[in-house]
Amino acid sequence: MRTSIATVSLSGSLTEKLTAASRAGFDGVEIFENDLLASPLAPEEVRARCADLGLTIDLYQPMRDIEAVPAEEFARNLRRARRKFELMGRLGTDTVLVCSSVSPLAEDDDALAAEQLSRLADLAQDFGVRVAYEALAWGRHVSTYDHAWRIVETAGHPALGTCLDSFHILSRSPEPKDLEGIADIPGEKIFFLQLADAPLLGMDVLQWSRHHRCFPGQGGFDVAGLVRHVLRAGYDGPLSLEVFNDVFRQAEAGPTAVDARRSLLVLQDQVGLTALPAPAAPTGFAFAELVTPDAEPVRALLTGLGFARTARHRGKPVELWEQGEARLLVNTGPAALRHSRLRSLGGTPVDGTCLAAIGLESPDPAAAARRAEALLAPVLPRRRAAEDAPLDAVAAPDGTELFLCATHRPGLPDWRADFEDVPHAAAVAGVRRIDHVALTQPWHHFDEAVLFHRSVLGLDAQESVDVADPYGLLRSRAVATADGGVRLPLTVGAAPGDDTAQARHIALATDDVVAAARRFTEAGGRLLPIPANYYDDLAARFTFADGEWETYRALGILYDRDAHGVFRHCYTHTVGRVFFELVQRDDGYQGYGAANAPVRLAAQRAGR
Known part of the structure; x- marks a missing residue:
């Protein structure tokens, strides 16, 4: 038509x-x-x-x-x-x-x-x-x-x-x-x-x-x-x-x-006027890729979180860090210089580390690529060596590269084969997988991003929510698979160009956020400090077991409940425009702790 x-x-x-x-x-x-x-x-x-x-x-x-x-x-x-x-x-x-x-x-x-x-x-x-x-x-x-x-x-x-x-x-x-x-x-x-x-x-x-x-x-x-x-x-x-x-x-x-x-x-x-290639919705996160002109702060943060550097790409300056099923790539090559934009806030230099790509596990990467091309999201050209695994990627509206992966799947190319193992100590048990990746959007890409992720990737969109930031409102809408294997909260802020408001983060799932937070701080890591007023309010709203509330306050752990279950989470400091979140979902909790977002944003601004 x-x-x-x-x-x-x-x-x-x-x-x-x-x-x-x-x-x-x-x-x-x-x-x-x-x-x-x-x-x-x-x-x-x-x-x-x-x-x-x-x-x-x-x-x-x-x-x-x-x-x-x-x-x-x-x-x-x-x-x-x-x-x-x-x-x-x-x-x-x-x-x-x-x-x-x-x-x-x-x-x-x-x-x-x-x-x-x-x-x-x-x-x-x-x-x-x-x-x-x-x-x-x-x-x-x-x-x-x-x-x-x-x-x-x-x-x-x-x-x-x-x-x-x-x-x-x-x-x-x-x-x-x-x-x-x-x-x-x-x-x-x-x-x-x-x-x-x-x-x-x-x-x-x-x-x-x-x-x-x-x-x-x-x-x-x-x-x-x-x-x-x-x-x-x-x-x-x-x-x-x-x-x-x-x-x-x-x-x-x-x-x-x-x-x-x-x-x-x-x-x-x-409506049945045409027939697009069927969506091949992703089933999980294969990896998240950070690019940085200075890897040392990133390595220190990942080590503190319990990750181990397990492998290095055969032909590129890219490291693979793993813990459980969570995989992170740290790229210090020319791509890092293209993606990072060094800025200054109040005269203080800001590291150029940023989240540039996400690997998505796909049941059929070729079918997912055909769907993307039919919906005007062509596969990105890639320069790769002859021995590198063929790995298709498409660009989201904000420029994030989305790789379509089949990790360790028989008969399909495995990107992991491009890496050579390096000697390493075992990763600290604690983090199981990537829970979600929060992607801040340029103000003019928000609605486009929602449609892109729904149509091209086959994700379901949840209701839009507004979150109060100290300097305005943040609008957020999550897209996810029905089983929660892939969750991508999309957020647009009221302050374009502000690195604090525009930072992205990777949430890491753990079965015991208290233990994970303690291991991180004992390793020298810094968790985001949360104001005491938040915990006074928390004690007024919820009933806790003996010592539970005091533990959350001491470590900076935030708490939320929904109709399904309980959510406990805490945040690392920000490196460049990336920070990490440790999350524990119990009893089928569905959300992302939106009620706590204003406190987190204010704390990040205060610590800037």
């Missing part, structure tokens, strides 16, 4: 928006009037530019406050419409979007609305134009799709149809039964379909629409369910995205357009 995107969904000039849409693979665009008005290109030049890019102009929008108005006002509206229809002829598009009126002059009179829309359609027909009438969720008198359709049906004009918009419909009628009336609309009278998702928020619908729309799969609406109803009605026009979003309006148009196109590829797969 053809795909389209409204130019208002992308940032930049009209030319930049058209180029981004074409490169992302869209078939057409909706020209938003403000984009045309601000462009130095004449309508004929815009038409030619679109043709050169392989784009059709599927819609011109919007025309506002047209119907159910006094006669003299409607006469002025017809004069305005005539000029717009002439303009559309120059652009080479034949469908115009007319939004239900929000004018204080509009009357609550369906018969008048139908009569005036019919007269508008008469004029449009003279110019070869179709009128798609859309119910705005905040329309003065017409705010639902079924009401708009009754008016169109009453008008009975061949050049007048309806436009269905998923945001306007689902923001008012989110229940599946509310969509059943779509089947009563003849497919040929659905002139256009606009799609947007949104997080589920309790706020004024106009502000919700203008600032919080997102691409399908990034919010909480059942966009796929709505599209199924529309397709069953017989609609055969384009699937078009119309998204108003403060982030997209400031982010680079190219990546946003790719993200948008990816959302439609997933949507078409969900």
Whole structure:
């Protein structure tokens, strides 16, 4: 099915928006009037530019406050419409979007609305134009799709149809039964379909629409369910995205357009229009890779945590550190210089250590790579020696490399074979595996990252939460496998460029966090100090066994409970932009200690 995107969904000039849409693979665009008005290109030049890019102009929008108005006002509206229809002829598009009126002059009179829309359609027909009438969720008198359709049906004009918009419909009628009336609309009278998702928020619908729309799969609406109803009605026009979003309006148009196109590829797969390669969801963490220009602080931290340096890559300056099933790579080669960005906070140099890559255990790495490529996440080119194991990797929106691994799986290449064992003492028993990896996101990649990890990797997204930071709010949303084998909390902060807020961390699972914390401090490690006020509050909220609360306070261990179980965790100091967390999940605890995050963030800032 053809795909389209409204130019208002992308940032930049009209030319930049058209180029981004074409490169992302869209078939057409909706020209938003403000984009045309601000462009130095004449309508004929815009038409030619679109043709050169392989784009059709599927819609011109919007025309506002047209119907159910006094006669003299409607006469002025017809004069305005005539000029717009002439303009559309120059652009080479034949469908115009007319939004239900929000004018204080509009009357609550369906018969008048139908009569005036019919007269508008008469004029449009003279110019070869179709009128798609859309119910705005905040329309003065017409705010639902079924009401708009009754008016169109009453008008009975061949050049007048309806436009269905998923945001306007689902923001008012989110229940599946509310969509059943779509089947009563003849497919040929659905002139256009606009799609947007949104997080589920309790706020004024106009502000919700203008600032919080997102691409399908990034919010909480059942966009796929709505599209199924529309397709069953017989609609055969384009699937078009119309998204108003403060982030997209400031982010680079190219990546946003790719993200948008990816959302439609997933949507078409969900409704049965296309068949993507099936997801091969990861089953666990193979490794996490740290790159650093100075390995000594990292080695000291890992040694304190009980890891042992067990192997070294045959041809690269990369060390393998292991404990239980937890594996960490420490890379001091040229990649470290590319990934690390030395900064200064308050005159104090900050080490360039950062988390650059994650290895994910895959049941079928080749199938996972095919899925990624189909969803516009091509496999990254890699320079490797002939004897190195072939290991595919894709780039997440934030640039993190995600390697698709099959560690010790018979018949499949094993990345571990690229390493040669080195003499080492046994790792200290305590850490069992990597529990989760928390990835801070650039502010303009958060929604894109959620969609990427859901669609490309096949992870499930949990509800978004807001966490109070001393200098603002952090928004976090975890993506994970159903069994918790892979957990990736994604977070975006309120302070771009702040290394403390933007640090990433690796959580290490242990069966006894108290013992693990003691071993770390006895080895000379420093755990993040937690204010005494936190423990006073903890004692007020929970009941502990004798000496338990005192132990947590002495070691800096934080505590949380959910409906499933108990969570105990503590943090190391930060090296560069990486720190570690020791975690103990008991009785099926599902979360990440979000209630403790404000205390952790404040403590990290205080210790900076």
